[in-house]
Amino acid sequence: MKLSKQFQRYESEATLFLKDLKQQIPNIEQSQREGRALLWDREPLDLDTQERNKASRVKQQAYVYQNKN
Numbered sequence: 001m002k003l004s005k006q007f008q009r010y011e012s013e014a015t016l017f018l019k020d021l022k023q024q025i026p027n028i029e030q031s032q033r034e035g036r037a038l039l040w041d042r043e044p045l046d047l048d049t050q051e052r053n054k055a056s057r058v059k060q061q062a063y064v065y066q067n068k069n
Contacts, residue, residue: 022028061068
């Protein structure tokens with residue numbers, strides 16, 4: 001479906017805002033990538049560390065707020 005020429009030139013307010021922001025701060029995308037890498041991109045754990053983490057877990061009782069008395 002092809003849109004008319006009127007709608008092909010339309011840019012939403014959000015698009016205009018992002019274009020203006022990118023002009024004001026040209027390195028914003030790079031800083032976003034660095035921030036994402038800081039929080040989410042991590043090295044994979046080796047098998048020894050995974051096994052150690054699995055073995056060190058403490059089993060939780062079924063009813064957490066009930067005493068064993």
